[in-house]
Amino acid sequence: MRQGHIISGAAMTAMAVLSGCAAQDRGLAEPPRAKPATLPLQLEGPTADTSVLAGISTKNGELMILENDGTVTTTKLDSARGQQALGRGGDAMFNLSDVLVEDESIIVDDLxxxxxxxxxxxxxxAxxxxxxxxxxxxxxxxEAFLGATVTLLSIAGQKTPQDLVAVHVQLREGVDESxxxxxxxCTLAAWARTTDTPYARHIRxxxxxxxxxxxxxxxxTMSKKSPIGLRVMxxxxxxxxxxxxxxxxxxxAAGPVEGTDKNG
Incomplete structure (x- = not known):
């Protein structure tokens, strides 16, 4: 009856037949690799001095055995034949915890x-x-900028948000819309220094x-946090x-804001 254990050393190279080309491990010098397609195993052969190379597919849980003629025989890991090949009987099941070692030196929350x-x-x-x-x-x-005021809006008979404001400016006739x-x-930005709402979105x-x-x-509309939008004050x-x-x-009405007593 075959007994299964993890392959080490040179035997791992031979498992390329089952799991593909072996990749060079450079440790933390590169991102973690994806899980291997095959978990390599070494099974006891028909005699005490022989062994059989095998592997467990991490995709479908099949046991793959490399035969002497180079072919690969597959069987379900939880089937009677699969458990017999692994040397397990009754209700005993192969558990990855038998072969995996937990590294407790790394605190996951700190990663x-x-x-x-x-x-x-x-x-x-953004x-x-x-x-x-x-x-x-x-x-x-x-001299074309004649004055500006900011007013908190209120609508009769309606509950108006406290963050809705109207800016009124006067300029000489003919000044460009831009x-x-x-x-x-700019008037709103100066007024916002007197509030706890440093952000605004234009409505109309x-x-x-x-x-x-x-x-x-x-x-x-004024806000304490930056709102979503391509143009935010x-x-x-x-x-x-x-x-x-x-x-x-x-x-x-409030006079010039510090640092803005001149134009701009």
Whole structure:
């Protein structure tokens, strides 16, 4: 009756017939390999001084025996023939714990965890995010910006979110729409310094012109955490962009914000 045990040394090389070409093990110098297709075994031969090479498929649990003529005989591991080949009888079953050694020197919780699919997607999305200001802002003289205010919105008879705000700006008639929207966004960034909501998303903007003045109203939602969107007003970055483009960042009613007393 054949007895099974793990192959070591040169016998492992011969098992390439059953499990494919042997791969060079460089330890931690490369990522962990996939589980082997075959778990090699060495069975006792018909005589005390002979042995038979065999393997267990990790895919379907079949026992594969390398015969003397080079052919491979397969049988189910849990079949009567398979248990007989392994030298196991009755209810005894082959257990991988008999041949695997647990490495307790490594704390699993301390191992680095790969990023989740959601984290990868959010990182890629963040790379596509652009400035809250228009990509191209028409050159506008400082005296064309006439004033701005920010108002928390409330709708009669309705429960209005406290994070909904309206920005009203006035400019000289004829100022380009890009400069008008940038003025509203910069005003909001300056006002956000007085709150705990450094992020905002644009909802809509409308404008009118009359008697030499352009009036623009922009609606935003404020938030404490960065919302999803390709254009998000982030307070500090937006203020830097405003200075770079020469757009005032101040609320008329509250006076200039520190560092923004000049245009931009």
């Amino acid at each position: 680095p965890k790969p990023p989740t699919a959601q984290e990868i997607a959010m990182e890629e999305f 790379k596509r995010r652009r400035s809250a200001l228009p990509a191209k802002i028409a050159a506008t003289p400082p 400069a008008a929207f940038a003025y509203a966004t 903007t409308i404008g009118t012109e009359a008697k030499g003045t352009k009036t623009v109203e922009s609606i935003f 982030e307070r500090e970055q937006t203020l830097r962009d405003c200075r770079a483009h020469g757009i005032p960042a101040r609320v008329t």
